[in-house]
Amino acid sequence: MSGVRVSRRRFLGGSAAAFGGLTTGLFGASLAAQPKAPPLARPLSTLVPSGPLDEAYWWKVRGQFNVVDGLTFMNNGTYGPTPRVVTEALARYERELAEDPTDNYRNEGRDAVRARMAAFVGAQADEIALTRSTSEGMNIFIRGLDWKAGDEVVYCSHEHGGGIQPLQQVEARYGVKLVKVEVPSPPESVDQIVKIYERAMTGKTRLLMVSHMTYVTGLITPIAALCGLAHSKGALISVDGAHPLGMLDLNLNATGVDHYAAAGQKWLLAGTGTGVCYIRRDLQDRIWPLMGYADQKAVHDPKSTSFGAKRYELGGQRNVPSFMAMAEAIDFHEAIGKKNVEARVRQLSTKLRGGLKGIPGVKMWTSEDPQFAAGLTLFSVHQIPMENVVKAIYDYNRVWIRTMTTGNLNGVRAATHVYNMPDEVDRLLDAVTHVAKNASRYMTTTTG
Numbered sequence: 001m002s003g004v005r006v007s008r009r010r011f012l013g014g015s016a017a018a019f020g021g022l023t024t025g026l027f028g029a030s031l032a033a034q035p036k037a038p039p040l041a042r043p044l045s046t047l048v049p050s051g052p053l054d055e056a057y058w059w060k061v062r063g064q065f066n067v068v069d070g071l072t073f074m075n076n077g078t079y080g081p082t083p084r085v086v087t088e089a090l091a092r093y094e095r096e097l098a099e100d101p102t103d104n105y106r107n108e109g110r111d112a113v114r115a116r117m118a119a120f121v122g123a124q125a126d127e128i129a130l131t132r133s134t135s136e137g138m139n140i141f142i143r144g145l146d147w148k149a150g151d152e153v154v155y156c157s158h159e160h161g162g163g164i165q166p167l168q169q170v171e172a173r174y175g176v177k178l179v180k181v182e183v184p185s186p187p188e189s190v191d192q193i194v195k196i197y198e199r200a201m202t203g204k205t206r207l208l209m210v211s212h213m214t215y216v217t218g219l220i221t222p223i224a225a226l227c228g229l230a231h232s233k234g235a236l237i238s239v240d241g242a243h244p245l246g247m248l249d250l251n252l253n254a255t256g257v258d259h260y261a262a263a264g265q266k267w268l269l270a271g272t273g274t275g276v277c278y279i280r281r282d283l284q285d286r287i288w289p290l291m292g293y294a295d296q297k298a299v300h301d302p303k304s305t306s307f308g309a310k311r312y313e314l315g316g317q318r319n320v321p322s323f324m325a326m327a328e329a330i331d332f333h334e335a336i337g338k339k340n341v342e343a344r345v346r347q348l349s350t351k352l353r354g355g356l357k358g359i360p361g362v363k364m365w366t367s368e369d370p371q372f373a374a375g376l377t378l379f380s381v382h383q384i385p386m387e388n389v390v391k392a393i394y395d396y397n398r399v400w401i402r403t404m405t406t407g408n409l410n411g412v413r414a415a416t417h418v419y420n421m422p423d424e425v426d427r428l429l430d431a432v433t434h435v436a437k438n439a440s441r442y443m444t445t446t447t448g
Ligand SMILES: Cc1ncc(COP(=O)(O)O)c(C=O)c1O
Pocket: 077, 078, 132, 133, 134, 135, 136, 160, 161, 162, 163, 211, 213, 214, 215, 240, 242, 243, 262, 263, 264, 275
């Protein structure tokens, strides 16, 4: 199969006006011209499983998205399309604020979202700050600690800039020493990973900074084991959880981690400018608010229990629709069921990795062991430059994945989420087979 045509006029069950006004992106120019509104979201109650979770069920889930017809989108690891229920909620909150701005802070509404988020991730409401991104959550914790010169932090070479940048700030500002470790892709065992971190720790190590799932190979890091290691040596653990929120069935209290920063715009499908920062309750008096909450006196009153992690949220005006619509994203996940979401993500990515393994010339960097991998898969095709692989796959079958520069693996990364269908995985495998078979054509040129 080659050259699948993408309809610029139709969405899967919707019309292009879902992105009304959009003028960027692959389909931007033509979408802006589309006049009709998309159909309204079907009630989420239709997603509550009442029978087997077969492909007919997953088509109903897929029917909740307005992804353009013909596009197989597999870069949820960067940004996920919002389901209709979220898209509509965002528009509704925007409209409500425009029509009646009397309650423009929506403090009670945001408290309710915070409580819902806490239950969703297995935490207490006073351990959750609603943020604008993972990076904000990483900065809140790392830059909120009291550092002194000579303190050490251990982190690995596959961390994302969102976590590394606050570390570099405290390195430059306080003389903190950053110690980088290498974890093999893929690793052999949990024990091997724990030992790598353990060997890098000294009496001065105050923090382990780890991704729960690395954005490079999608490695699931054993955070509970690393948490045990950190605590046994008097250190804290800060977790970059940009990916697992909305992908894995999280229970943060059970892992024992001190800090967990996550994204709303990725696997939670909550749209841009959303995130979560978890800080264990008994640690909060040691972490300075980065941005200054409105009532500092009350925050630091040891008798006051009313603030909790809310102290880490910016006290001023925020994007209220984005914060409020996180609740609809949670509704979406809970209608399907967190365990069912994780199982479907794993089912699709297992199919993908199984198929990739059988294509001559494909090198997989992501583990096949389910304890080390879920929705992200990194692979290379012969020695073809990764930019060429991404372009060739898109040109051949309209499957959108991404390159990965970090780690120097010359890899491309595919993400599978609940809106992807098995035949889309086949489309990707079909395109990869074509690229691998015609490798010489793609070594230096990107036209196919
Ligand atoms: C592992 C990881 N951490 C942090 C980030 C930054 O996320 P955000 O844009 O939510 O700050 C990303 C984004 O891709 C990521 O993959």
